Amino acid sequence: MIDGLSRWxxxxxxxxxxVLWIALGVVFPDSWAGVTLSVAASPGTHTxxxxxxxxxxxxxxxxxxxxxxxxxxxGIEGLLIVSAFSAVIVTFWLGSGESTFAVSHHWWGLLAxxxxxxxxxxxxAVVCIEYKADQIIAGLALWLIALGLAPFVSRIVFDxxxxxxxxxxxxxxxxxxxxxxxLGYLLFDTPPQVYLMFGAVLVGWYVLNWTSFGRWVVASGExxxxxxxxxxxxxxxxxxxxxxxxVFAGLGGAGFALGQLGTFAxxxxxDMQGRGFIAIATYLxxxxxxxxxxxxxxxxxxxxxxxLRIQNIGYAVPSELIRTIPYVTVILVITFVGKxxxxxxxxxxxxxxxx
Amino acid sequence: xxxxxxxxxxxxxxxxxxTLAGCVGGFGEDADTEFNVGMIYASxxxxxNSFNDMAQSGIEDAQDEFDLSxxxxxxxxxxxxxGHQRDFAEGGEYDLITCVGFxxxxxxAENAPEYPDQNFMIIDTxxxxxxxxxxxxxxxxxxxxxxxxxxxxxxxxxxxxxDGETNPDEDVVGFVGGVESPLIESFEAGFTAGVEYxxxxxxxxxxxxxxxxxxxxxxxxxxxxxxxxxxxxVFHAAGxxxxxxxxxxxxxxxxxxxxxxxxxxxxxxxxxVILASMVKRVDEAVYTxxxxxxxDEFEGGETEELGLEDGGVEAVYGDTIGDEIPDEITEQxxxxxxxxIDGEIEVPDDPDDV
Numbered sequence: 176m177i178d179g180l181s182r183w184x185x186x187x188x189x190x191x192x193x194v195l196w197i198a199l200g201v202v203f204p205d206s207w208a209g210v211t212l213s214v215a216a217s218p219g220t221h222t223x224x225x226x227x228x229x230x231x232x233x234x235x236x237x238x239x240x241x242x243x244x245x246x247x248x249x250g251i252e253g254l255l256i257v258s259a260f261s262a263v264i265v266t267f268w269l270g271s272g273e274s275t276f277a278v279s280h281h282w283w284g285l286l287a288x289x290x291x292x293x294x295x296x297x298x299x300a301v302v303c304i305e306y307k308a309d310q311i312i313a314g315l316a317l318w319l320i321a322l323g324l325a326p327f328v329s330r331i332v333f334d335x336x337x338x339x340x341x342x343x344x345x346x347x348x349x350x351x352x353x354x355x356x357x358l359g360y361l362l363f364d365t366p367p368q369v370y371l372m373f374g375a376v377l378v379g380w381y382v383l384n385w386t387s388f389g390r391w392v393v394a395s396g397e398x399x400x401x402x403x404x405x406x407x408x409x410x411x412x413x414x415x416x417x418x419x420x421x422v423f424a425g426l427g428g429a430g431f432a433l434g435q436l437g438t439f440a441x442x443x444x445x446d447m448q449g450r451g452f453i454a455i456a457t458y459l460x461x462x463x464x465x466x467x468x469x470x471x472x473x474x475x476x477x478x479x480x481x482x483l484r485i486q487n488i489g490y491a492v493p494s495e496l497i498r499t500i501p502y503v504t505v506i507l508v509i510t511f512v513g514k515x516x517x518x519x520x521x522x523x524x525x526x527x528x529x530x
Numbered sequence: 531x532x533x534x535x536x537x538x539x540x541x542x543x544x545x546x547x548x549t550l551a552g553c554v555g556g557f558g559e560d561a562d563t564e565f566n567v568g569m570i571y572a573s574x575x576x577x578x579n580s581f582n583d584m585a586q587s588g589i590e591d592a593q594d595e596f597d598l599s600x601x602x603x604x605x606x607x608x609x610x611x612x613g614h615q616r617d618f619a620e621g622g623e624y625d626l627i628t629c630v631g632f633x634x635x636x637x638x639a640e641n642a643p644e645y646p647d648q649n650f651m652i653i654d655t656x657x658x659x660x661x662x663x664x665x666x667x668x669x670x671x672x673x674x675x676x677x678x679x680x681x682x683x684x685x686x687x688x689x690x691x692x693d694g695e696t697n698p699d700e701d702v703v704g705f706v707g708g709v710e711s712p713l714i715e716s717f718e719a720g721f722t723a724g725v726e727y728x729x730x731x732x733x734x735x736x737x738x739x740x741x742x743x744x745x746x747x748x749x750x751x752x753x754x755x756x757x758x759x760x761x762x763x764v765f766h767a768a769g770x771x772x773x774x775x776x777x778x779x780x781x782x783x784x785x786x787x788x789x790x791x792x793x794x795x796x797x798x799x800x801x802x803v804i805l806a807s808m809v810k811r812v813d814e815a816v817y818t819x820x821x822x823x824x825x826d827e828f829e830g831g832e833t834e835e836l837g838l839e840d841g842g843v844e845a846v847y848g849d850t851i852g853d854e855i856p857d858e859i860t861e862q863x864x865x866x867x868x869x870x871i872d873g874e875i876e877v878p879d880d881p882d883d884v
Contacts, residue, residue, distance in 0.1 A: 214758075217758060219753065219754055219757045219758050223750050223753070223754070226746075226750075227746065227750070330575075330577055333577070334576075334577050335576075335577030336575060336577060336770075337577075337743075337770050337773070339799075340773070340777075340797075340799045340800075431746075435746050435749070436745045436746055436749075436774075437745075437777060438745060438773055438777075439745075440743040440744070440770035440771070440773070441743070442575070442742065442743040442769075442770060443741065443743040444741065444743060444744075446743060446744065446745050446746065448741060448743075448746075448747070480750060480754075483737055483739075483747070483750050483751045483754055484754045484758065486737035486738065486751075487704075487735045487736075487737050487751070487754055487755060487758070487759060488735075489735060489736075493710075495710055495738075495740075498738070498740050
């Protein structure tokens with residue numbers, strides 16, 4: 176929060192701009208305000224927002240656990256990449272559209288994606304906790320390794336940096352409930368990874384705030400010495416937190432890959448398109464609150480869905496500029512709303528006095 | 531069950547073996563052939579199912595025909611072009627060095643004068659005037675006009691084939707681009723001009739995803755066109771992002787048009803919705819250049835445009851559903867092709883001029 180602007184002032188300004196926009200939009204439906212309002216209010220934009228938020232929200236929850244425990248995991252993008260890629264390739268090998276043990280191969284693929292991501296997180300934890308490597312460098316390495324490994328393996332299997340097509344999960348449609356206006360199509364007629372996202376965010380929020388493990392994680396990031404004195408092994412807590420970040424990010428990457436992409440393009444930035452880094456920005460401006468991070472991921476994903484649709488309307492604004500809307504907004508929000516306080520011991524390796 | 535487990539093991543085994551093969555292969559055969567060509571691909575690398583693979587199939591065709599061997603380099607990013615060009619040129623053992631993609635222009639503009647005895651060819655740029663460089667460009671606006679004409683005619687009809695059908699209520703078609711650049715915008719310009727030529731009432735909506743490897747971006751852009759605007763045909767010039775366009779077409783039961791190669795063959799999972807592809811015969815360009823070397827007719831300092839007349843660009847109908855397009859429509863598309871060749875139709879290469 177910058178000086179001289181109280182939280183309420185910011186909220187009041189934002190709210191009056193929004194009210195003005197909606198009023199203008201309703202009164203003049205053909206004006207700029209009216210057209211953008213109709214885009215923002217369309218069900219297509221909302222469902223796209225939910226789908227696009229999945230990798231961001233889940234990666235953010237994972238990042239919160241790691242960073243709260245004192246290990247900054249900026250390699251979360253790498254975890255998204257390896258989980259998305261391995262989910263697709265395992266589903267492909269098993270044969271998409273079939274099932275083993277009465278469970279569809281897409282779900283086995285999801286499981287594989289989460290496992291691989293967890294394995295990479297474990298590797299990262301060993302490097303950072305056991306060998307006390309610099310967390311930022313190790314995190315970057317994690318991302319770069321994933322960025323190279325996915326297209327490399329894909330080239331061996333598919334002879335191309337892009338994998339074959341495995342199709343996606345079907346929407347879960349709950350009869351009757353899906354007929355409810357707004358909530359119906361948002362919550363009761365949506366692909367399964369969206370439920371995964373909501374479930375995981377709630378679990379993350381509960382574990383972090385209401386369990387003793389959650390308190391240990393927070394203590395391990397704020398004051399590891401005190402935690403150690405209280406007889407809790409800081410090393411084990413940090414291991415568990417980083418591995419959890421692998422599980423959450425894995426759900427995000429694999430869920431996005433099997434629920435939306437159905438394939439994985441490994442060239443350039445890959446299909447993840449830096450969403451792991453957006454996730455980091457998201458949980459920072461939510462000040463490590465899991466529900467705030469979910470809201471932040473809706474903001475970014477919603478604006479992303481919005482900008483594609485605004486381009487389609489064909490305003491004379493260059494599409495390059497329209498595409499920057501989500502990024503500019505995130506920067507503005509971080510500047511004005513953020514009052515992020517990093518955990519005191521974040522980024523520092525903890526040396527227990529015992530040995 | 532046991533069947534599945536076996537399939538998994540086979541899959542894993544094949545993957546393991548290919549890894550090994552990948553490690554030992556690729557050292558190349560000794561060049562005791564008469565001609566030797568160096569290939570430097572665009573940064574997408576081989577296996578892109580379009581641009582680079584087309585260039586490779588061109589050199590393979592040439593190898594079948596002439597006493598020829600070739601070496602290839604797959605740069606990961608633009609910074610490596612210069613090094614690879616120099617590596618190939620330094621030894622003087624190559625009769626021709628092929629630079630695929632306009633991104634190699636700057637590096638080649640510097641290197642060509644330094645190796646005046648080395649012959650180069652470059653694809654997708656007309657910018658190098660050195661005597662030892664032959665430029666090849668394609669008439670993307672013309673080819674895109676052709677698929678635009680097809681889309682403009684079909685969107686007004688009631689037509690269904692494969693997994694798709696048109697939306698006779700709305701005359702709306704879409705264009706999804708990868709990154710804004712003069713090259714990709716020339717696809718959009720040609721496409722839009724073609725649609726308008728076919729049907730004055732038709733509307734073209736277009737958006738740029740901002741990346742060539744963003745499947746979900748392509749998907750969401752196209753979904754919005756199909757769902758919110760009632761579009762029934764979307765043309766993409768967006769590399770791997772375009773797969774997202776095909777997925778959206780499949781899930782909405784609409785049509786898409788591919789680019790660069792015949793994508794109804796390359797992306798066969800979506801052949802049921804791919805009406806046609808705007809094919810760019812990069813393989814032709816490579817083959818022609820090699821042929822000119824073999825026949826000692828290579829002429830540098832010139833730009834060769836491959837267009838509709840010589841089949842350098844063309845609208846290729848989808849392998850699965852292309853046959854179902856009504857004859858009166860394909861006849862009109864053939865006719866506009868002739869008019870384009872004869873210069874009776876002018877196609878802009880900037881969307882602002884349409």
